[in-house]
Amino acid sequence: xxxxxxxxxVENVVIVGSGPAGYTAAIYAARANxxxxxxxxxxxxxxxxxxLMTTTFVENFPGFPDGVLGPELMDLMxxxxxxWGTKLIESDVISIDSKSKPFKLSLLDGEIFSNAVIIxxxxxxxxxxxxxxxxxxxxxxxACAICDGATPQFRDAELAVVGxxxxxxxxxxxxxxxxxxVHLIVRSAQLRASAAMIDRVKANDKITIHxxxxxxxxxGNDWLEKIEIINNKDKNVKEVFVxxxxxxxxxxxxxxxxxxxxxxxxxxxxxxxxxxxxTSIEGIFAAGDVADAEWRxxxxxxxSGCMAALASERWLSERNLSRLITREQPEPVKSHSDNNFIxxxxxxxxxxxxxxxxxxxxxxxxxxxxxxxxILVIFSSPSCGPCHVLKPQLKRVISELNxxxxxxxxxxxxxxxxxxxxxxxxxxxxxLFKDKLLKKQWKGVKQRSEFKEAIKNLI
Numbered sequence: 001x002x003x004x005x006x007x008x009x010v011e012n013v014v015i016v017g018s019g020p021a022g023y024t025a026a027i028y029a030a031r032a033n034x035x036x037x038x039x040x041x042x043x044x045x046x047x048x049x050x051x052l053m054t055t056t057f058v059e060n061f062p063g064f065p066d067g068v069l070g071p072e073l074m075d076l077m078x079x080x081x082x083x084w085g086t087k088l089i090e091s092d093v094i095s096i097d098s099k100s101k102p103f104k105l106s107l108l109d110g111e112i113f114s115n116a117v118i119i120x121x122x123x124x125x126x127x128x129x130x131x132x133x134x135x136x137x138x139x140x141x142x143a144c145a146i147c148d149g150a151t152p153q154f155r156d157a158e159l160a161v162v163g164x165x166x167x168x169x170x171x172x173x174x175x176x177x178x179x180x181x182v183h184l185i186v187r188s189a190q191l192r193a194s195a196a197m198i199d200r201v202k203a204n205d206k207i208t209i210h211x212x213x214x215x216x217x218x219x220g221n222d223w224l225e226k227i228e229i230i231n232n233k234d235k236n237v238k239e240v241f242v243x244x245x246x247x248x249x250x251x252x253x254x255x256x257x258x259x260x261x262x263x264x265x266x267x268x269x270x271x272x273x274x275x276x277x278x279t280s281i282e283g284i285f286a287a288g289d290v291a292d293a294e295w296r297x298x299x300x301x302x303x304s305g306c307m308a309a310l311a312s313e314r315w316l317s318e319r320n321l322s323r324l325i326t327r328e329q330p331e332p333v334k335s336h337s338d339n340n341f342i343x344x345x346x347x348x349x350x351x352x353x354x355x356x357x358x359x360x361x362x363x364x365x366x367x368x369x370x371x372x373x374x375i376l377v378i379f380s381s382p383s384c385g386p387c388h389v390l391k392p393q394l395k396r397v398i399s400e401l402n403x404x405x406x407x408x409x410x411x412x413x414x415x416x417x418x419x420x421x422x423x424x425x426x427x428x429x430x431x432l433f434k435d436k437l438l439k440k441q442w443k444g445v446k447q448r449s450e451f452k453e454a455i456k457n458l459i
Contacts, residue, residue: 009113010102010113010114010115011036011037011102011112011113011114011115012029012034012035012036012114012115012116012316012321012322012323013029013034013036013037013114013115013116013117013118013309013312013313013316014036014037014038014039014103014105014112014114014116014117014118015029015036015037015038015039015117015118015120016039016041016093016105016117016118016119016120016121017038017039017040017041017050017119017120017121017122017254017288017290018038018039018040018041018048018049018050018074018078018120019049019050019051019052019074019120019122019288019289019301020050020052020073020074020077020288020298020299020301020302020305021050021120021122021287021288021289021290021301021302021304021305021308022038022040022050022118022120022287022288022305023038023074023077023078023080023081023302023305024077024287024301024302024303024305024306024309025118025120025287025305025306025308025309025312026038026081026086026305026309027077027080027081027084027086027309028305028306028309028310028313029086029118029309029312029313030081030084030085030086031084032309032313032324033085033324033325033326033327034313034316034322034324034325035085035086035087035325036086036087036309037086037087037088037089037112037114038081038086038087038088038089039088039089039091039092039093039105039107039112040088040089040090040091041091041092041121041254042090042091042092042108042445042447043092043108043445044092044124044254044257046122046123046124046125046254047385047386047389047445048090048389048445049071049074049075049078049385049388049389050074050122050288050289050301051070051122051123051251051289052070052071052073052074052298052385053070053071053074053385053386053388053389054070054125054144054146054147054385055069055070055071055146055167055170055385056069056070056146056170056174056383057069057070058070058073058298060297060298060299061073061298061299062299069382069383070146070383070385071383071384071385071387071388072388073298074385074388075388077302079335080335082335083332083333083334083335084332085325085327085332089107089112090393090447090448091107091108091109092107092108092257093105093106093107093257094106094107094108094257095257095258095259096117096257096258096259096261096284098261098262098281098284100113102114102115103115103116103117103283103284105117115283115316115319115321116283116284116285116312116315116316116321117283117284117285118277118284118285118286118287118305118308118309118312119255119258119262119270119279119284119285119286119287119290119291120286120287120288120290120301120305120308121253121254121255121257121288121290122251122253122254122288122289122290122301123251123252123253123254123289123290124251124252124254125143125144125247125249125250125251126143126247126249126250126251126252127143127247128162128215128247128249130215130216130217130218131216131217131218132217132218132219133218135218136218136220136223136224136245138425138426138443139220139222139223139224139425140153140218140220140223140224140225140242140243140244140245141218141224141244141245141246141247142244142245142246142247142426143246143247143248144246144385145161145171145174145175145244145246145248146171146174146383146384146385147381147383147384147385147386147387147426147427148244148246148425148426148427149171149174149175149177149178149179149244149246150178150381150383150412150413150427151412151419151424151425151426151427152412152416152419152420152424152425153223153243153244153425154175154178154179154243154244155178155179155416156178156179156180157179157180157242157243157244158179158180158181158182158183158240158241158242158243159175159178159179159181159182159183159242159243159244159245159246160182160183160184160185160215160227160240160242160244160245160246161175161182161183161184161185161246161248162185162215162245162246162247162248162249163184163185163186163247163248163249163250164184164186164187164188164190164191164192164193165191165192165193165248165250166192166193166194166197167248168184168186168191168193168248168249169184169191169193169197169198169200169201170197170248171246171248172184172201172204172207173197173200173201173204173207175244175246176204176206176207179206179244180206181206181207181208182206182207182208183207183208183210183240183242184201184207184208184209184210185210185213185214185215185229186209186210186211186212186213187212187213187214187232188211188212189211189212191209210229212231212232212233213229213230213231213232214229214230214232215227215228215229215245216228216229216230216237218245219239223243223425224242224243224244224245225241225242225243226239226240226241226242227239227240227242227245251289252268253268253269253270253289253290254290255268255270255290258270261281262279262280262281262284262286263279263280265293267293269290269291269292269293270286270290270291271291272286272291276307276311277291277304277307277308277311277312278311279291282315283312283315285308285311285312286308287301287304287305287307287308288301288304288305289301291304292304343359343409344359345359345360345361345362345363345411345414346358346359346360346362346363347360347362348362351363351366353366353367353370353371354403355406356395356398356399356403356405356406356407357395357398357406357407357408357409358406358407358408358409359408359409359410359411360408360409360410360411360414360415361410361415361418363408364377364408364410364418367406367408368433368436369436371406372435373404373405373406374404374405374406374432374433374434374439374455374458374459375405375406375407375408375432375433375434376394376397376398376405376406376407376408376430376431376432376451376455377407377408377409377410377422377430377431377432377433378390378391378394378407378408378409378410378428378429378430379410379412379419379422379424379427379428379429379430379431380409380410380411380412380427380428381411381412381413381427382411382413384427384428386427386428386444386445387427387428389445390428390430390445390446391409391428393445393448393451394407394430394451395407396448397448397451397452397455400452401452401455401456401459404455404459405455405458405459412424412427426443426444428443428444428445429441429442429443430442430443430446430451432451432454432455432458434458439454439458440454
């Protein structure tokens with residue numbers, strides 16, 4: 001329902017951020033007939049969907065007794081918000097003018113005005129800043145083991161994770177599926193993770209914990225080959241041969257776009273009234289990790305998103321600022337999420353030469369050799385959150401080009417040889433082919449216009 005690019009007027013409430021807090025706020029505001037506008041974020045502050053997009057199984061979110069993949073959970077929340085009438089814009093908020101009434105939000109590609117605003121921008125993964133970090137970023141160093149761990153370069157290789165919390169422990173366990181050994185580098189003498197996660201780490205014989213240790217620098221040639229580590233107590237320095245180094249060392253709050261307009265505490269969190277979502281600016285509310293210095297859980301973020309929506313609804317009503325929509329039918333049509341990872345791979349029997357989107361190596365081979373159209377190939381992984389974000393956008397680009405380009409998805413877990421031959425070292429990676437020639441390659445999530453322009457140049 002990305003229908004808001006051409007919207008003009010004043011919104012009831014704009015929600016900035018698309019994690020559990022943002023989508024829950026959208027669900028409640030939409031059910032109150034406020035038709036909220038949610039700005040998902042795009043290039044700053046991580047990816048749309050928040051930190052759960054880079055998580056494997058979430059096992060403590062109520063209602064999922066067997067756990068749920070983080071990206072799948074966010075797909076479901078997004079679908080529920082859209083079902084009740086939330087409008088989405090894939091962009092970043094550059095600034096908010098809190099003195100303007102209504103509030104003025106400046107985006108990458110325009111301005112929006114709103115009577116109320118909910119800030120739910122969460123936090124972004126931190127980097128270590130070690131020697132040669134920039135040289136080996138995406139060439140062995142990553143801040144998302146869940147996104148990149150399945151790539152061919154890491155298989156059957158020794159890997160390292162830096163951190164001592166739940167995320168670090170989860171990523172270390174996850175990487176044992178692919179690597180021959182995982183070094184968990186902890187700067188202190190203990191793990192800060194939950195008891196359940198600590199038990200999993202200690203029970204896994206493929207994980208070696210390096211206590212009181214820090215990473216000094218990365219070394220290698222075209223790809224990371226080893227890291228230099230130092231014992232923080234005896235200052236002993238040694239090298240560990242690894243092909244992957246993954247960071248799980250915390251996050252920084254995404255509040256830069258606010259300037260100095262809203263009160264921030266000494267740790268960088270937005271100050272709110274105790275147990276409430278109101279900020280220092282009347283009409284601006286905060287929810288989720290951006291205002292939570294203590295709990296920082298998916299479920300508490302969702303709960304705070306609910307409170308922010310209810311508080312904003314009450315605030316708008318008391319000031320006669322609400323413009324409620326009238327629904328044509330009380331019950332909206334059933335939702336469908338963007339979780340397309342259940343798509344079946346194409347076989348010789350199911351292959352369609354004219355299909356706009358297909359999955360698997362058979363479709364790639366056939367179209368690569370026989371199609372006269374440009375071919376857009378996305379290399380993905382089932383647990384890759386950015387892939388969940390990008391796939392619907394690529395499908396939309398292909399649809400808008402009316403069949404003049406064909407899309408193929410390759411699961412790097414299932415088609416390891418193809419990913420290796422293509423030189424894939426992270427997901428999502430998108431390659432554009434024409435007449436068996438690689439014309440362009442992208443890594444990570446990019447704007448639709450960038451893909452569309454490159455394809456048009458080949459048509």
